[in-house]
Amino acid sequence: IERRMSRLLPVDYFHVVFTVPDDLIKSLAMHNRELFFSAMFAAGSQTLLTLGNDEKRLGAQLGLTAVLHTWTRDLRFHPHLHCIVTGGGLSADGTRWKATRQDYLFPVRVLSALFRGKLVAALNEAYKAGRLVLDGVAGFADVAARDVAWRRLLRKLYRTKWVSYAKPPF
Numbered sequence: 001i002e003r004r005m006s007r008l009l010p011v012d013y014f015h016v017v018f019t020v021p022d023d024l025i026k027s028l029a030m031h032n033r034e035l036f037f038s039a040m041f042a043a044g045s046q047t048l049l050t051l052g053n054d055e056k057r058l059g060a061q062l063g064l065t066a067v068l069h070t071w072t073r074d075l076r077f078h079p080h081l082h083c084i085v086t087g088g089g090l091s092a093d094g095t096r097w098k099a100t101r102q103d104y105l106f107p108v109r110v111l112s113a114l115f116r117g118k119l120v121a122a123l124n125e126a127y128k129a130g131r132l133v134l135d136g137v138a139g140f141a142d143v144a145a146r147d148v149a150w151r152r153l154l155r156k157l158y159r160t161k162w163v164s165y166a167k168p169p170f
Contacts, residue, residue, distance in 0.1 A: 009063070011097070012087030014105045016064075016166045018044045018115050019080040024156050027138040028123070029079055035126055037068055037079065043118035044081045050114065051106045052089050060089030060098040085166075105166040112164040120157050 018040070020029070029036040044066055052062035063086040072078045088099035126132050127150055134140040139149050 009086065011099065012102050012168070014085045014087055014100075014166050014168060016044075016048065016083040016085050016105070016111065016164065017080055018047070018083070018111075018164045019078070019162065020119070021157070021160045021162060022078060024153065024160060026077060027136075028132070028134075028153075030077065031133045031135075031137050032126075035131060036123075037070075039119055039122040039126070040068065040079060040081055041066060043115050043122060044083060046118050047111060047115045048083065048085055051110065053092075057106060058089060058098055058100060060091055062086050062089040103168070108165050111166060112162045115164055116157065116162045120154065124154060 020040070045064065048062055048064055052058050052060055064083050066081050066083045068079065068081055070077060070079050085105060087102065087105065088097055090096070091098055123132070134146060139153065140146055142149070
């Protein structure tokens with residue numbers, strides 16, 4: 001434990017989790033795993049870095065690491081990201097550390113909404129580029145009506161509350 005602890009920066013850390021709405025996106029994720037999981041990592045890291053760099057929030061470059069979990073304890077498919085995020089970051093000029101409050105990183109509503117926007121935008125871009133596999137995806141059996149089904153899915157994704165949270169790591 002001491003060797004592991006010696007590798008940590010002497011700062012506070014937060015445990016951030018990004019989830020996706022199971023019922024709306026499970027089938028799409030299962031049929032497009034590599035693209036979907038890559039988009040999750042990009043959306044999660046961009047969300048944290050964007051909020052960290054925002055002068056109104058912190059105005060600093062955060063440090064983070066992310067791990068993808070794809071299953072629950074009872075082996076149900078449930079993709080989500082666990083991120084360990086520094087409780088602060090380097091100032092824009094790189095000369096000083098800017099710490100967050102010990103008990104607060106960012107508002108979870110903002111984390112959730114920004115993550116949702118970034119992930120849905122990435123999926124929409126992949127759809128428009130023809131990179132999504134839709135054969136076998138629930139709701140996309142009718143090839144002629146896929147554009148309509150896609151727009152319907154996008155509306156549902158934007159209307160659904162996504163759940164993310166940030167807490168001190170265990």
